[in-house]
Every structure is written in structure tokens, then in C-alpha cells.
Amino acid sequence: MRIAIVGAGISSIAIAQNLKKIAAVSIFEKSRGVGGRMALRRSPPYEFDHGAQFFTAKGTNFKNFIKPLIKKNIIKRWDARFAEFIDNKILRIITWNAEYPHYVGAPGMNSIAQYLSKELNIKLNTKVNKIVRNTNNWELFDNNSNNLGRFDWVISTAPPIQSAEILPTYFKYHNDLLTRKMVGCFSLMLGFKKPISLLWDSALIRDADISWISINNSKPDRKQSFSMLINSTNAWAEDHLSDDPQSIITYLNNETSRIIGKDTSIAEHIDLQAWRYANISRQTKSDLLIDYDNRLASCGDWLTHGRVENAFEAGLMMAQKINKIIE
Ligand SMILES: Cc1cc2nc3c(=O)[nH]c(=O)nc-3n(C[C@H](O)[C@H](O)[C@H](O)COP(=O)(O)OP(=O)(O)OC[C@H]3O[C@@H](n4cnc5c(N)ncnc54)[C@H](O)[C@@H]3O)c2cc1C
Missing domain, CATH: 3.90.660.10 (Polyamine Oxidase; Chain A, domain 2)
Known part of the structure; x- marks a missing residue:
């Protein structure tokens, strides 16, 4: 199972740390360092x-x-x-x-992110710009149209508006992303x-x-x-x-x-x-945004509240759910 994660903040690191043993996880980060x-x-x-x-x-x-x-x-x-x-x-x-x-x-x-990302596969200076559907998987492209590879799952931890730009409009929770105001x-x-x-x-x-x-x-x-x-x-x-x-x-x-x-x-x-x-202020809706049919998902602190602990929790919960379906 190949999983692509957009962003290398604490929520992404929490997902990757918890899935790396059962899946090939690749993280793409637009900045030159980790930690968001x-x-x-x-x-x-x-x-x-x-x-x-x-x-x-x-x-x-x-x-x-x-x-x-x-x-x-x-x-x-x-x-x-x-x-x-x-x-x-x-x-x-x-x-x-x-x-x-x-x-x-x-x-x-x-x-913290520097230490935890030592054993993770992270590509820095790589802004994910587009994801394209193939018959059985997703193909990612950066903003120079370079092909970043094919993946079974794509999880975006970018802020909601930016996640909505990357993920297709038929992502089950696309509208939810658009309503979350950071x-x-x-x-x-x-x-x-x-x-x-x-x-x-x-x-x-x-x-x-x-x-x-x-x-x-x-x-x-x-x-x-x-x-x-x-x-x-x-x-x-x-x-x-x-x-x-x-x-x-x-x-x-x-x-x-x-x-x-x-x-x-x-x-x-x-x-x-x-x-x-x-x-982001404390959110009333905190269900995970996982589209099982399309194998797309999105999370970050913005799921619940703009705090480090909330970002970690969002990533951990995401990993636990994905873990259940690919185990
Ligand atoms: C000024 C400020 C003060 C804060 N103070 C506190 C505080 O005192 N206490 C506290 O608990 N929290 C605080 N926070 C909030 C805390 O920093 C966040 O809750 C937490 O770091 C969010 O982690 P995350 O992984 O959800 O998102 P992020 O850390 O934002 O990670 C998302 C990552 O995605 C990357 N990305 C976005 N788009 C793309 C793309 N297209 N391609 C590739 N990569 C992309 C970004 O570069 C970023 O690295 C503060 C935040 C700010 C900005």
C-alpha cells in the first residue's frame, strides 16, 4: 500500500509514524524544512x-x-x-x-519534527499542485508538473482551503473543507x-x-x-x-x-x-474527513482547534482509521 501525505507538520508526522510499518509512506512538503x-x-x-x-x-x-x-x-x-x-x-x-x-x-x-522525521521518507521543497486519478490509484504532480509518483491513498494535511485546491471536487468532504475558516x-x-x-x-x-x-x-x-x-x-x-x-x-x-x-x-x-x-477557533464538527471510496482524506489541527495537541490527535486518529482498512 502506497500512501502520499501532503505537508510535513506535526499531524503528518503523527500519521506517518503510525503507518510506516504497514505501508510505504511518502511525505511531500513545500517548504525547505519539516515542522510546518x-x-x-x-x-x-x-x-x-x-x-x-x-x-x-x-x-x-x-x-x-x-x-x-x-x-x-x-x-x-x-x-x-x-x-x-x-x-x-x-x-x-x-x-x-x-x-x-x-x-x-x-x-x-x-x-520535534526534525527528530521524528529522521526515519521517514520526506521530499522537501515540493509543492503538490495536482492529483490525477488513474484506474486504480492517484498520480501526484508538483507545481513544475513533475510527476511525484503513484499512490493508493492521498492524505492532505495542508490548511483546508489549500487542501480543497489539491483534492478533486468530488472528494466527499470538499464542501466541508471550504467551510472551515482559518x-x-x-x-x-x-x-x-x-x-x-x-x-x-x-x-x-x-x-x-x-x-x-x-x-x-x-x-x-x-x-x-x-x-x-x-x-x-x-x-x-x-x-x-x-x-x-x-x-x-x-x-x-x-x-x-x-x-x-x-x-x-x-x-x-x-x-x-x-x-x-x-x-482556527474550536470546531463543532470533528469527524475525520476520510473518503473511503476515493481513497482520499484530509486532516490537521483545523479539524478541532488550532493547537499542537489537536494537530497530533487529528493525525493519530487518521492513522488509526487507515490502519484498520489496510491491515
Ligand atoms: C503564530 C502562531 C502561533 C501559534 N501558537 C501556538 C501555541 O502557542 N500553542 C499551540 O498549541 N499551537 C500554536 N499554534 C498552532 C500550531 O502551530 C498548529 O496547531 C500546528 O502546528 C498545526 O500542525 P498541522 O500539522 O496541522 O499543520 P501545519 O504545521 O501547518 O502543517 C501543514 C504543512 O503542509 C505544508 N503544505 C501546505 N500546502 C502544501 C502543498 N500544496 N504541498 C506540500 N506541502 C504543503 C505546509 O508548508 C506545512 O508544513 C500557533 C500557530 C501560529 C501560526
Whole structure:
């Protein structure tokens, strides 16, 4: 049985890890690295997890999945001093601890996918553009019309709108894909020659156009210089996705200064990532989108909620279902 998976984020890795013993699994990823939105950007001497900031583990499946990775130091606890702001006022500061652990990949958020993908068959820099039906299987093509091979099953873990572009309109859940709305987010990355003195390492901001700040180098195993990652709110990003990047940088930087009461315009390194499909609110429909007749399927965090654990769970559930039919 040959299975093609579109995308190399955590949901894809969960599928591949669980099916690799009983099927020939090939993963195609359009970027030059694995991990998807569990991403790391290096700009020496600075580094930024510019996608997922941290994750928690609530369910047994995910707890069991991360256990060996914690043992191997691929996942570490981030005992950040966590501040809650209401606009520019600090409401409270607590320190995260073992009671309710907050985790990160180490030394970067992409370390988890990098480690787990070592024994997987992944083709990077390959954007799946089209899938074509043959009598008994599917043929995949990239955006240069190169033939990527023939497969019995195709599973897309791309965001729903992008999955809908790849999968044929007669995919049983095509309309479902079109109804799932992911929202955008900006990640502003600031690197400073000298550390800024702060009482906190991570901050949730309420009632403002920025929603989150991480001091990236406060995460475990980050030896780099003082680096600050700022997320806009999803609502603000949705209204400004097509704005000029410089105006977005200026606005978010000014907002950060105003809220934390420190001048962040002095950053020597400034970068911006616009995530068009960053997140999704909690979904009411969470049935797996598996079209058994056509041997097509699609999943990702967007099936239930835009969180790392949800992406993993979606991939695991998908693998368990496919496992049952090909065993
Ligand atoms: C700014 C930001 C902050 C976040 N913060 C948190 C947080 O603090 N905690 C938390 O739990 N979660 C957070 N998340 C969400 C978390 O990152 C996601 O839930 C999770 O990583 C999604 O994994 P996935 O495998 O479903 O999708 P993805 O990681 O998006 O993987 C999909 C992959 O498909 C690839 N792809 C798309 N189209 C194609 C194509 N045509 N051909 C080939 N490849 C393709 C993409 O490049 C990508 O690598 C955040 C996300 C963002 C963007």
C-alpha cells in the first residue's frame, strides 16, 4: 500500500509514524524544512520560534507521545515567568511549573519534527499542485508538473482551503473543507544588542492589537541573544493582511513599546512573518474527513482547534482509521 501525505507538520508526522510499518509512506512538503507551523527562524545571533510558541498536553495519547521525547531532551518544560496584561497594565505574574507544564521543542520548536522525521521518507521543497486519478490509484504532480509518483491513498494535511485546491471536487468532504475558516496572524521578530530588563518571559495581552509576547531566549536550550517574538491578534491580522509590511512592523513595534513600557524601536534586528492560515477557533464538527471510496482524506489541527495537541490527535486518529482498512 502506497500512501502520499501532503505537508510535513506535526499531524503528518503523527500519521506517518503510525503507518510506516504497514505501508510505504511518502511525505511531500513545500517548504525547505519539516515542522510546518512548529517553526524556527534563525537570524544569527538571534533565533525565533515564529509559529507555535509553546504547547500543553491534556490527553493521554499526547502525553504518551511526548514522554519519550522529554526523556531524550527533544521536548523541554518552559518554566516561564508568565504575565497577564490588560492593555498596558500587568494584572498578575505567575511562574509556570510542573503542575501544569508548558512545553517547547529544544533547541527549537522545529526540533520535534526534525527528530521524528529522521526515519521517514520526506521530499522537501515540493509543492503538490495536482492529483490525477488513474484506474486504480492517484498520480501526484508538483507545481513544475513533475510527476511525484503513484499512490493508493492521498492524505492532505495542508490548511483546508489549500487542501480543497489539491483534492478533486468530488472528494466527499470538499464542501466541508471550504467551510472551515482559518485566521491569520503576524509574528514580529525583534533582536536586541543588549537585553531589556523585564519581570516576565511570556505575556498574554488582552484588549490590544497584539496578543502575545515571548522572550525567545528564555526558553530552554536557547543560547542566542535577547530575542522577542510578538504575535498580533488574529482579528487585527485579518484586517491588515494585505498592508505594506513596513507599516505593519512600525505599528506592532509601537504597540509593543506602549504596552510593555520599554522602547522596542531600538531593536537591531527586525523581521516579520505573515501567517495567512495561522489558527482556527474550536470546531463543532470533528469527524475525520476520510473518503473511503476515493481513497482520499484530509486532516490537521483545523479539524478541532488550532493547537499542537489537536494537530497530533487529528493525525493519530487518521492513522488509526487507515490502519484498520489496510491491515
Ligand atoms: C503564530 C502562531 C502561533 C501559534 N501558537 C501556538 C501555541 O502557542 N500553542 C499551540 O498549541 N499551537 C500554536 N499554534 C498552532 C500550531 O502551530 C498548529 O496547531 C500546528 O502546528 C498545526 O500542525 P498541522 O500539522 O496541522 O499543520 P501545519 O504545521 O501547518 O502543517 C501543514 C504543512 O503542509 C505544508 N503544505 C501546505 N500546502 C502544501 C502543498 N500544496 N504541498 C506540500 N506541502 C504543503 C505546509 O508548508 C506545512 O508544513 C500557533 C500557530 C501560529 C501560526
